[in-house]
Amino acid sequence: MSRFEIKMPKLGESITEGTIISWSVQVGDVIKEDDVLFEVNTAKVSAEIPSPVEGKVVEILFKEGDTVAVGTVVAIVDIGGENSGDEGVVVVSKTASEETPQVKTVKTEEERWYSPIVLQLAREAGIQPKELDTIPGTGYQGRVSKKDIKSYIVRKQSGGIMTAKPAATPEIQRTAPASGTFSAEGVEVKEMDRVRKVIADHMVMSKHTSPHVTNVVEVDVTKLVKWRDKNKDAFFRREGVKLTYMPAITEAVAKALAAYPQVNVSVEGYNILFKKHINVGIAVSLNDGNLIVPVVRDADRLNLNGLAVAIDSLALKARDNKLMPDDISGGTFTITNFGTFKSLFGTPVINQPQVAILGVGYIEKKPAVIETPEGDVIAIRRKMYLSLSYDHRVVDGSLGGNFLYFIKEYLENWKE
Secondary structure, three states: OOEEEEEOOOOOOOOOEEEEEEEOOOOOOEEOOOOEEEEEEOOOOEEEEEOOOOEEEEEEOOOOOOEEEOOOEEEEEEOOOOOOOOOOOEEOOOOHHHHOOOOOOOOOOOOOOOOHHHHHHHHHOOOOHHHHOOOOOOOHHHOOOHHHHHHHHHHHHOOOOOOOOOOOOOOOOOOOOOOOEEEEOOEEEEOOOHHHHHHHHHHHHHHHHOOEEEEEEEEEOHHHHHHHHHHHHHHHHHHOOOOOOHHHHHHHHHHHHHHOHHHOEEEEOOEEEEOOOOOEEEOEEOOOOOEEOOEEOOHHHOOHHHHHHHHHHHHHHHHOOOOOHHHOOOOOEEEEEHHHHOOOOOOOOOOOOOOEEEEEOOOEEEEEEEEEOOEEEEEEEEEEEEEEEEEOOOOOHHHHHHHHHHHHHHHHOOOO
16 A cells, blocks of 8 residues: 655744644545645644645644644645555544534634635625624534535535524533633733734744844935835835835835845854845734734835735735635745834844844824934924844844944835
8 A cells, every 4th residue: 555644834934833623534535636635724824735746634643723734744644545545544533422423513603714715605605704603613623624625515505504593502511611711809810812923922032033133213204205205105106005104115125135144044053044135025004903914025126016015915814814824834024014103213033034124104294303404403204213123143243233224214215
């Protein structure tokens, strides 16, 4: 029997593990190439993992809900085909509670999580969120799997479902609080969700790994503001996306990384890895309060229009939970925009394994002294702060200062 190992894939740079949300196959199933095997969730993305081969599933080594290290074998496929013998077939041992299938309770709307493929199928079938919340799920922790939504759609289209009634709510045991949540006098304690836990670990790891230094400069962006005001309407009609300041800032960063390749690196031990591509990550705040960093690949090769379209597309995909693994991997530098929240500046934490991150502050009107041939005058200018946090192991003050000043000069001399 020719056996093929299915391993936990790496779904992004710095991702070391993934949680199996649901299996779409069982031991004994005959599968084709690209059939979905299982759904995995990481701190950055949720994805359905397809089979790279066709054959028969003979082993499933982890259960739904298990967190598995990248590169670990999670299943075995006999690529000899449907007629292969059953010798060597191993099934994951089940606990006593799993031996008898049970209908899992539908969670409340606030708690329930849906994968991108489930949301897409629901939208295509015209299923509204309230109706989606009533569908019983057979996946991990009662989640609706791809099979669940497809089965529901078939039954609905065939008239098997008259009205979507809310699922029965289990009787609440008031003597014991929910798992992960308990209250003390005057304090309510809630356990972090998995994404927040990974973000927390990643931030602590970054501060322990890199000695952070932050430089701040004030930038006069009056010319840039005037240019945007003049061109934003025509740009929207032509490209179909809003013209923000982020494409210009990203262009300035890409130019700076090309001029100072020592910043476009990562560190492994005492080795410095110089990256041949300039891939700029843009931090996006999600509706659930978490953060994700989609990546604009080869940003130095895109013009301003291309950057604007790419940034807008990635931001929409992030907020719709449609990002793919390639959208969040391979970043060599990150930009985070404090100005969105009216903050003047901040000291951002480096997104490992990168060595620098740029923080963008709020643009405000300020009185400033302007030098003219006739002498100094005071004028109202549009200004903002840029803050650069960098890894002092490889980026010294001179390099960090020159890199940040390059961006400042580029934006201040923007051609109207």
